[in-house]
Amino acid sequence: MARIDDYKESFRLATQQLMTANLHHRVRHAGAEITVIENAGVDIRLPLLGEDFIVRVGAEVEVVAPVRDGEVSLPEKILICHYLLRASGDPPTGKLITFRQIPDGHFYFDAFQRRTRDPFLATFGTRPELFDRCAELLGGTRMATADVAWSFQVLPQVTLQLCLWKGDEEFPPEANVLMDESIIGYLPVEDIAVVSGMLVYRLMAMARQQR
Numbered sequence: 001m002a003r004i005d006d007y008k009e010s011f012r013l014a015t016q017q018l019m020t021a022n023l024h025h026r027v028r029h030a031g032a033e034i035t036v037i038e039n040a041g042v043d044i045r046l047p048l049l050g051e052d053f054i055v056r057v058g059a060e061v062e063v064v065a066p067v068r069d070g071e072v073s074l075p076e077k078i079l080i081c082h083y084l085l086r087a088s089g090d091p092p093t094g095k096l097i098t099f100r101q102i103p104d105g106h107f108y109f110d111a112f113q114r115r116t117r118d119p120f121l122a123t124f125g126t127r128p129e130l131f132d133r134c135a136e137l138l139g140g141t142r143m144a145t146a147d148v149a150w151s152f153q154v155l156p157q158v159t160l161q162l163c164l165w166k167g168d169e170e171f172p173p174e175a176n177v178l179m180d181e182s183i184i185g186y187l188p189v190e191d192i193a194v195v196s197g198m199l200v201y202r203l204m205a206m207a208r209q210q211r
Contacts, residue, residue, distance in 0.1 A: 007074040014081035015061035021085065023057060029089030030186075031156030044084065048195075049154055049202055050139055053080055076198075079191050083155055088185030095181040096145070096161065099196070104189045112193050117175055120162060120200045123207050125173035128164055134206040135162070145178060154195050158186050162199070 018026075023042055027034040032046035041058025053072065056062040063077040099116075100109045124131035128148040135142075140150035146163035153159050160179050167173035177196050187195065 004074070007078065010078050011074055011081065014078060014085060017085050018055070018057055018061050018081060026084050026087065029157075030084050030087035032084065046080065046084075046156055047153075048076065048080060049152075049198060055080060055084065075194055079187075079194055079198075082191050083158075083187055086186055086188065087157060088182075089157075090182050090185045092159075092180040092182050096178040097181050097183075099177060099179075099192065102184060102189050102192060105192075108189060108193055112196070116177060116193065116196045116200050119204060120177075121164075121173060121175040123204045124164060125167065125175065127207075128166055130207055130210060131162075131164055131203070133210055134203045137206055138203060146176070152199055154199055155186070158183055158195070160196060160199055162203075 023044065024034060026032075027044055030046060032044050035043045035045070037043055037056075037058070041056065044055040044057065045052060046055075047053070051065060052067065053076070054064050054066060056064065061081070063072050063080055065072050099105045099112050105112075124134075131148055131150070135150035135152075138152065140152045143149040143151050143161055143163075145161060147166045149161055149163040151159050151161045158179075160177060163176045163178060165174045179192070183192060
């Protein structure tokens with residue numbers, strides 16, 4: 001089956017689950033907002049990477065981005081639906097983990113490094129000041145977990161930290177992605193990889209505009 005067909009099937013299954021879920025319960029746990037539309041179901045509003053999305057649940061499920069010109073991509077739709085369905089409502093634990101420490105994360109770790117860590121390092125490894133500028137523009141919060149580290153609220157209950165260690169004459173620059181252990185109760189491992197990549201590529205796009 002082609003990858004686009006996999007995405008379509010994943011979204012179809014997620015929408016079926018949303019149609020039968022206790023949406024008020026799901027919204028509370030996800031930190032989202034819900035509006036009842038008379039005779040038309042509900043609108044669920046939540047931000048992803050600082051952009052507002054609306055999940056309209058009525059006779060069918062639709063995911064839209066009100067201020068965007070183009071359509072919402074299938075990976076974004078799936079990510080948002082899975083987040084709503086899975087959200088545990090648990091607070092942050094304060095324990096930071098790597099992608100490899102997520103259950104089943106080791107199966108996807110090499111792909112995660114290639115698609116997330118490596119592009120981030122290639123773009124910002126020798127330009128930490130560029131990472132600072134882009135992270136601030138994206139609304140990040142500076143952290144002290146590395147030479148240069150920023151935390152980003154990617155979903156209402158999910159934050160990611162991008163960490164960069166500067167290189168020197170002996171060692172090259174290094175980077176990592178950290179997350180609170182509570183993320184396990186909000187997204188499956190595949191979607192954690194997806195949202196991490198979305199964050200990195202958003203920053204990379206901003207870096208191209210800065211140059």
